[in-house]
Structure formats: structure tokens, C-alpha cells
Amino acid sequence: MKIAICPGSFDPVTLGHMDIIRRASLLFDRVIVVVMSNAAKSPLFTQVERMDLLRRAIEAEGIEGVMVDCYDGLLADYAKMRNATAIVKGLRAMSDFEYEFQMALTNRKLNAEAETVFLTTTADHMYLSSSLVKQVARLGGEISDFVPACILSDITEKLRKEQQQ
Numbered sequence: 239m240k241i242a243i244c245p246g247s248f249d250p251v252t253l254g255h256m257d258i259i260r261r262a263s264l265l266f267d268r269v270i271v272v273v274m275s276n277a278a279k280s281p282l283f284t285q286v287e288r289m290d291l292l293r294r295a296i297e298a299e300g301i302e303g304v305m306v307d308c309y310d311g312l313l314a315d316y317a318k319m320r321n322a323t324a325i326v327k328g329l330r331a332m333s334d335f336e337y338e339f340q341m342a343l344t345n346r347k348l349n350a351e352a353e354t355v356f357l358t359t360t361a362d363h364m365y366l367s368s369s370l371v372k373q374v375a376r377l378g379g380e381i382s383d384f385v386p387a388c389i390l391s392d393i394t395e396k397l398r399k400e401q402q403q
């Protein structure tokens with residue numbers, strides 16, 4: 239059985255993430271979407287909330303063979319623990335490349351059993367990121383073209399609470 243890991247901070251999951259998860263599910267027997275910490279980011283949603291948003295979005299899209307998990311340690315260790323042979327990442331533009339390349343080489347050094355596989359995003363999602371979604375939503379912009387419909391109200395509600403604090 240070929241197991242792939244789809245790691246990310248998913249704060250929150252976007253349509254770009256969903257596209258990569260769906261395409262990974264067609265390539266591997268089992269895909270584990272794992273919510274992780276990115277040392278460079280401070281998340282809006284808790285780990286549990288991000289997992290819930292992902293689960294609902296995956297169910298709403300009817301994507302099969304995918305489970306959602308979280309992990310606080312190294313991605314390389316998680317891949318080892320799950321016997322994963324692939325780490326699937328979405329590659330948007332050249333700006334992603336250097337950082338992703340650095341992570342792929344580090345992960346290979348830490349766990350040679352797991353190959354990093356890059357899927358290029360579709361042109362529609364080239365510009366999309368969770369940070370952009372939050373920025374637009376915080377300023378009252380429309381984000382329905384960017385995130386799964388079933389999580390739209392979670393984002394607006396979360397930002398409403400944030401602004402009240």
C-alpha cells in the first residue's frame with residue numbers, strides 16, 4: 239500500500255490545498271493530511287479547529303482514501319511513523335521553489351524512505367494562500383472563491399471574534 243503524507247499548516251484550508259489533496263488521493267492508496275506547526279507562523283485557528291475544517295471540506299468534496307491527523311514534531315519522523323513513501327506538496331510559483339527545495343532536501347536527509355513529490359497547482363490557484371485569504375477576510379473582502387464553501391462561516395466568525403478582542 240502506497241501511503242502519502244500531505245503536510246501543511248492549513249490555517250485555514252484553501253481551494254488550492256483541496257486541489258492538491260484531491261489529486262494526491264488519485265495517485266496514492268492512502269493520503270494522510272497532517273496539520274503541523276510552521277515555526278514562522280502564528281496560526282489563527284487551533285490545531286483541532288484546522289483538523290475539523292479539513293475533515294468537513296474533504297467530506298463535502300467526497301474525496302476518498304484520505305484521513306486527517308496532526309503532529310507537533312518533525313515531518314520526517316511522522317512520515318517514518320506512518321510508513322509513508324511520499325510527502326506531497328503543492329508548488330505554486332518560483333517564489334515557493336527555494337523554500338520547498340530546502341525542506342525537501344532536509345526531509346530526505348532525515349528520512350530517506352520518503353520521497354517529496356511536488357504537484358504543480360492549477361492556474362486558478364496559483365496566487366492563493368491561507369495568509370492572503372485571512373488578509374482579504376480581515377478587511378471585509380469576499381473569500382468565497384478561495385476557500386471551500388462549507389468553512390466560509392467558520393472563517394468570518396473566527397475573525398469577528400478576533401476583532402472583538
Ligand code: PNS
Pocket residue numbers: 245246247248274275276277279311312313314340341342344345
Ligand atoms: O503550509 P505550510 O505552513 O507551508 O507548511 C509548512 C510545514 C508545516 C509543512 C513545515 O513547516 C513543516 O514541515 N513543519 C514541521 C516541522 C518540521 O519537520 N520542520 C522541518 C522541515 S524541513
